[in-house]
Amino acid sequence: MPADSAATLPPSVPLPGRPRAHIGDHPVYHALPPDAQRRLIAEGTEVDLPGDARLALDRDHLWFVISGVLGAFPPDSEVCVAPVVSGAVYGWDHALGFSGSGAQVRPLLDVRLFQVPAAAAREALGYDWLARFVALQAVQRLTFLEQEAACNASHRVSERLAKWLLRLHHGGNGAPVRLNQARLAAMLGVQRTSINVAARNLQATGGVRFSRGKASILDVAKLTASSCRCGTTD
Template identity: 85%
Template sequence: MPADSAATPSPSIPLNGRARAHIGDHPVYRALPPDTRRRLLAEGTEIELRSDAPQPLDRDHLWFVLSGVLGAFPADSEVCVAQVVSGAVYGWEHALGFSGSAAQVRPVLDVRVFRVPATAAREALGYDWLARFVALQAVQRLTFLEQEAACNASHRVSERLAKWLLRLHLGGNGAPLRLNQAQLAAMLGVQRTSINAAARSLQAMGGVRFTRGKASILDVPKLTAGSCRCGATH
């Protein structure tokens, strides 16, 4: 799975604009032992982060994503190498006391997160449980990166763009995609002219509409048809 994601989005987490999701709706939180849930609830804080937030997430906390999407970016790069979506968690390695990847994690879409001190998570869950879980995450992350490398080498920019738009749309539970074409080009690591051509192709199919600073998903099946579907979760 991308970055430190721990689960696919839960249908119980409402779409953007409906009733606000609570930490009690989060699928990973619900799966934890009752004593652990009570400890994390007592020490955690719900906060909102805008997509233009300049600072990356710190490594002193465990971050439960309630809505929106986080992205992982290598230092001094705008290429997004992984996403942490609604219903997932970032920071398991930090809870173990490891620094983890050097990538900076920050919002791609506006997000609401439940932030828990990493030390509290480690004390509540235990080192052995966390160590086994992080080992599993490492294997899943390697598989994801292998899939992405193969995708980048073999598929057209329009197919990759469609895949990323679907990931953001579904991973953010339908939250508005306030991303311009320059940002999308940087995230995918391609030229702006390539994104322009890909955007025109996807718009002609009727799957998406691009306006200034925003991508609106019009038809998920049509956008899916134009996607390479690598690592598809839909």
Template identity: 35%
Template sequence: MNGISPGNRLIEALDEADREAVLALACPVEFAQGQIFHEPGDPVDHVYFIEHGVVSAVAVLHDGRTVETVMVGFEGVAGATAAATPQIATTRNVAQMAGGARRIEAARLRALAASRPAIRAVLAAYIAALQAELEQSAACNALHRAEQRLAKWLLRCHDRVDGAAFNLTQEYMASMLGSQRTTVNEAAQSLQKSGAITYSRGRITVLDRAALERAACECYRAADAFRPRRPAA
């Protein structure tokens, strides 16, 4: 175990009264890898305060190509903008890694936030951080090499999971990065040659996190305020 504790960081940041008010509305749920929470065009009726596991918001183009826009783990909320105003999903929200969450009806959370300023402030700060991440991602996808982007993406996964190994196929990573499978394969091989990771049969193990950080682009640390802090080994 690496010391990542269960629980949602945003809920834990609230004082006891506000935390209990949120939890009173919440239903604990588990989700499997690949589970879809929303498709583009769906009303976002529920939000999910992730406690463990990883959920990705994925843009889906008409030709079927995809690219991840936002990654959410225990630090955040899937469907967060629906906590501020009614939303129709513009991305696919899918579980990248299995886990658990606290599910709350979006309308009930909006009503609660309207009456409790501290809850409203925490949600607003998180949504602002997501916007900053989206803006940085636009530059990253356009300007940075595949190896840099893959290293960044793997670090973000590593921050949010318990342990150094996780199951991710080349096809899946390519769909998240908006790249060709051959491009991702070459990037993964380069990271493996550097000693940062091992990769075999869809299973990635982070061997040298410092090396992975050196390989990543600057975007990994750009939205630092809401980046999960991984305990030191």
């Protein structure tokens, strides 16, 4: 389903077993001027989506990721080209009235989002501020995609899998990575058999355990040692 034609999202329902974060915990929101904060609070609403939701975020809102991880997917593809982690915001270009890249953005892990109508965000933050921020983000996005292309061409599947598991672990603030190996294979754009071999190799290091559609991170240091570490900073 294209992101700009996504159906209306369901109302916020607390996800079981998770401490309830809220928009006041979000670092970007927290850094905004008080007037902008008040406007966003007045116009926005919180939404929870489970990790297996197939609903793409629409382009009529600015989305603050309070907890969990989203993934960006090219249209009609299951290959994940970028994570959108907790503490990030998706849809800055939409707030400026641009259509964006056309990617479908949907949950990878359980997510709590704060959605603000794009027009309200533009009025609260100002067009000039948004334009400068979007220009900076465009440069960062291009750099990330260049790194990913080089990584995909030069590193083993096990190294790339370890990298993505760490991204999900850190981006979701340690939330369980509830993704089966078939979905991980689709995300990385490789065969299921390649993921099976990579998962066995990573499990043998003691850094992660795979069971019943879940990856449990046992030792971050060991998993990091098995990762290609592309796009990470020490």
